Amino acid sequence: MANIPIAIPAIGTLLQVGNGASPEIFNSIANIGDITGPGTSATVVDVTSHTSVSAPWRQKIPTLLDAGTITLPLYYVPSSGAPAGVGTFMGHSFTAGLGRLFINRGLSPGVPYNWKIIYPDGLNTTDEFQAFVTKYSQKAPVAGVLTCDLELTITGVPSFA
Secondary structure (H helix, E strand, O other): OOOOOOOOOOOOEEEEEEEOOOOEEEEEEEEEEEOOOOOOEEEEEOOOOOOOOOOOOOOEEEEEEEEEEEEEEEEOOOOOOOOOOOOOEOOOOOOOOHHHHHHOOOOOOEEEEEEEEEEEOOOOEEEEEEEEEEEEEEOOOOOOOOEEEEEEOOOOEEEEO
16 A cells, blocks of 8 residues: 655645647746635535425435635735746736736636646646636735735636546
8 A cells, every 4th residue: 555645745836827829838826825725515405305205304415516716815016927938937917917817807708717736746736627817806015015815716627636
């Protein structure tokens, strides 16, 4: 039986977005903080009927699955823009960086971007999914640094590791 490590340090996890080209190029998002999600769930419907139970217990079935959202803070650099090439980081600006993905509402309105989360487990285990940027909330605290809360809403069937 293979040995399973007690834990894997999360530092070095990458969030990448595709450019929609063929072949598609993925670039990592610069300066990301703690990644939360995806938070998958199922819609559950109560199917209890007068004839389906002999005891007073509800019967339920799951219907639609939802891959949920991914949220994370960015250490926001407003002037950082588009990636300079393969393997470079995508910045945060609204004209050429991550902010543009929010404004455009997808590759074109209604067309999600392709995303990846690559885990630092020595095997580059990867989650792949399509998502829209649904929150881009900038903060400038007096006693802090510029940040931006980012939310991705996943659509369709994800490929989780």
